[in-house]
Amino acid sequence: MTGFQMPKPVLAIEGLTVSFDGFKAVDDLNLYLDRNEVRVVIGPNGAGKTTVLDLICGKTRATSGSIQFDGRELTKMKEFDIVRAGVGRKFQNPSIYENLSVFENLEMSYPAGRKVFGALFFKRSAEVIARVEEVAAEIGLAGQLHSEAGLLSHGQKQWLEIGMLLMQDPELLMLDEPVAGMSVSERAQTAELLKRISQGRSVLVIEHDMEFVKSIAHKVTVLHQGKVLAEGSMDAVQNNPKVIEVYLGH
Amino acid sequence: MNSTLDKFFGGKQGGIGLLVLAALILVVFPLALDSFRLNMVGKYLTYAFVAVGLVLCWGYGGILSLGQGIFFGLGGYCMAMFLKLEASDPESTKIQSTPGIPDFMDWNQITELPLFWQPFQSFGFTLLAVVAVPAILALVIGMAMFKRRVGDVYFSIVTQAIAAILTILIIGQQGLTGGVNGITDLKTLLGWDIRTDEAKIILYFVNAALLLGCILIGRFILASKLGRLLMAMRDKEERVRFSGYDVASFKIFVFCVAASFSAIGGAMFTLQVGFMSPSFVGIVPSIEMVIFAAVGGRMSLLGAVYGALLVNYGKTVFSESFPELWLYFMGGLFIAVVMYFPNGLAGLWHSHASKWLARLRLPSRRQPPAAAAQPAEQPPASGAGTIDAVPAKQLESTP
Numbered sequence A: 001m002t003g004f005q006m007p008k009p010v011l012a013i014e015g016l017t018v019s020f021d022g023f024k025a026v027d028d029l030n031l032y033l034d035r036n037e038v039r040v041v042i043g044p045n046g047a048g049k050t051t052v053l054d055l056i057c058g059k060t061r062a063t064s065g066s067i068q069f070d071g072r073e074l075t076k077m078k079e080f081d082i083v084r085a086g087v088g089r090k091f092q093n094p095s096i097y098e099n100l101s102v103f104e105n106l107e108m109s110y111p112a113g114r115k116v117f118g119a120l121f122f123k124r125s126a127e128v129i130a131r132v133e134e135v136a137a138e139i140g141l142a143g144q145l146h147s148e149a150g151l152l153s154h155g156q157k158q159w160l161e162i163g164m165l166l167m168q169d170p171e172l173l174m175l176d177e178p179v180a181g182m183s184v185s186e187r188a189q190t191a192e193l194l195k196r197i198s199q200g201r202s203v204l205v206i207e208h209d210m211e212f213v214k215s216i217a218h219k220v221t222v223l224h225q226g227k228v229l230a231e232g233s234m235d236a237v238q239n240n241p242k243v244i245e246v247y248l249g250h
Numbered sequence B: 001m002n003s004t005l006d007k008f009f010g011g012k013q014g015g016i017g018l019l020v021l022a023a024l025i026l027v028v029f030p031l032a033l034d035s036f037r038l039n040m041v042g043k044y045l046t047y048a049f050v051a052v053g054l055v056l057c058w059g060y061g062g063i064l065s066l067g068q069g070i071f072f073g074l075g076g077y078c079m080a081m082f083l084k085l086e087a088s089d090p091e092s093t094k095i096q097s098t099p100g101i102p103d104f105m106d107w108n109q110i111t112e113l114p115l116f117w118q119p120f121q122s123f124g125f126t127l128l129a130v131v132a133v134p135a136i137l138a139l140v141i142g143m144a145m146f147k148r149r150v151g152d153v154y155f156s157i158v159t160q161a162i163a164a165i166l167t168i169l170i171i172g173q174q175g176l177t178g179g180v181n182g183i184t185d186l187k188t189l190l191g192w193d194i195r196t197d198e199a200k201i202i203l204y205f206v207n208a209a210l211l212l213g214c215i216l217i218g219r220f221i222l223a224s225k226l227g228r229l230l231m232a233m234r235d236k237e238e239r240v241r242f243s244g245y246d247v248a249s250f251k252i253f254v255f256c257v258a259a260s261f262s263a264i265g266g267a268m269f270t271l272q273v274g275f276m277s278p279s280f281v282g283i284v285p286s287i288e289m290v291i292f293a294a295v296g297g298r299m300s301l302l303g304a305v306y307g308a309l310l311v312n313y314g315k316t317v318f319s320e321s322f323p324e325l326w327l328y329f330m331g332g333l334f335i336a337v338v339m340y341f342p343n344g345l346a347g348l349w350h351s352h353a354s355k356w357l358a359r360l361r362l363p364s365r366r367q368p369p370a371a372a373a374q375p376a377e378q379p380p381a382s383g384a385g386t387i388d389a390v391p392a393k394q395l396e397s398t399p
Ligand SMILES: Nc1ncnc2c1ncn2[C@@H]1O[C@H](COP(=O)(O)OP(=O)(O)OP(=O)(O)O)[C@@H](O)[C@H]1O
Pocket: A020, A025, A043, A044, A045, A046, A047, A048, A049, A050, A051, A052
């Protein structure tokens, strides 16, 4: 539409507002994400970062505004249709099925047998097994395929959830604080993982850890009180006085 | 091929458990009990259908329905309507002012068979209706509640309300339903007298076979991906939803399956006991049925059967001596089970008896020289082996 967005953005958020009893957690937000871009959203606690992801994946319904994904309007779609359209989302707290094995956790996200009778007669084919093993190797859990997911370390649980998203091969991958609670070496491994898996898809990451942000971000968006405070390269954002005042200065 | 069989029989362990139960109800009871007592066990086993359904929808699906009596009753009433029409032929009702209609209609000045009774002259339709009427009602309730994401507790209360409403409706519409007395004086099924001892024994076996069939269907469901989805939903519903599943549709499905099982139990109750009345529809029987499942173990299809048998046996023995205390005892039992044995008898079995058995068996297992031929202890990830043999750690972690 406008000359500035040369390649059509894969995700175009325009005028997005959500109000909880009059409190605008997201306020007239505009955000464009390009194909194959890794974008990191930062901002102080309560800035509305998680709420933006909630709005994109349909967990929270927008009060007004639009979210276009690949030319489809997400604000009116059902949650499972949004997922099937190619949006995968990791929650802030690791959200895995503790009682199931790592294999079963991954298999659960395999995009087949998603309807009642499909699930009833779903067959664990060689294809499914191969895909699960491939993803498990990617997230470094190939050796734990048959252990119960609840027994994994915190970092491994985070990876497992990322792996569950990879099973769906989403076009847009959204990660809410993927390295929270991880050790330094786990953070580095996660950064490597993210670089690998962002090939051929767009990634939207929320993160507080600046080292991590620096290592993965193509572009950074700073959110404050539901609005975009600044946007640009990591360096530009880091030296922005407004950003230093509300966020980085602390 | 083998894996399909495994799905039904739940692996080696599950297969043994099922064989033991089958031997008990198909061989031991018929040999050990006189026809009166066998009929009584048959009646208890009709409640086991409800309890097995509750294991699926409550134990695995996390949907606590406190209104399964609705479906038990509807199944029972469908069967009773057919039998009543057969018992009300013009010849045997010639003293009525309108011969050929059920006696209670005649007493209520009804002169013509009501429209919704007419299809129940067909046995084929009746068999279909026994399952379809309750399943369709469950579908409607499920769509209304789960699509709107009604909370768990609210759902339980609504099922109670529906059970109460249905009871009031049946009692109020005496001319159409037989009112508080229910539908009684049932005599023959397609000309076959169901009141004889011989008929009761045959019906007992039909009932037992149907129950085992329902358990096999339950196992198939739990061993499928759908079964794992149910467990996943109980644990992290949001994660399932945002992995591309319509969570409501799976809840509706298990709720409908549980309703159909209950209905089959209800129909078999009518056949074996010879009547159906609103006292099996309401709030109290519905809660009793939950207690059967809770005592037996809400994560165990087989446990639910034992729960139904034991609690009902207890009720019969206990309420003969202290009829007015029975309700308090049931309440106490429920609280005790939920607080101290959340997985009921099956949980106790798995945490104590099976360990003890394993210890007994272990030494002999080391004997065979062909160690390589020994089956792996750890079941494959398929989960087929874990249906009735829920691993202890999982049992303990369920709230
Ligand atoms: N469903 C809701 N109802 C009411 N208020 C909400 C709801 N969801 C979020 N909020 C509020 O909106 C604001 C933004 O919350 P959000 O979780 O998006 O922040 P965040 O940027 O992700 O913070 P953090 O870095 O702590 O995760 C907060 O003040 C929060 O209390």
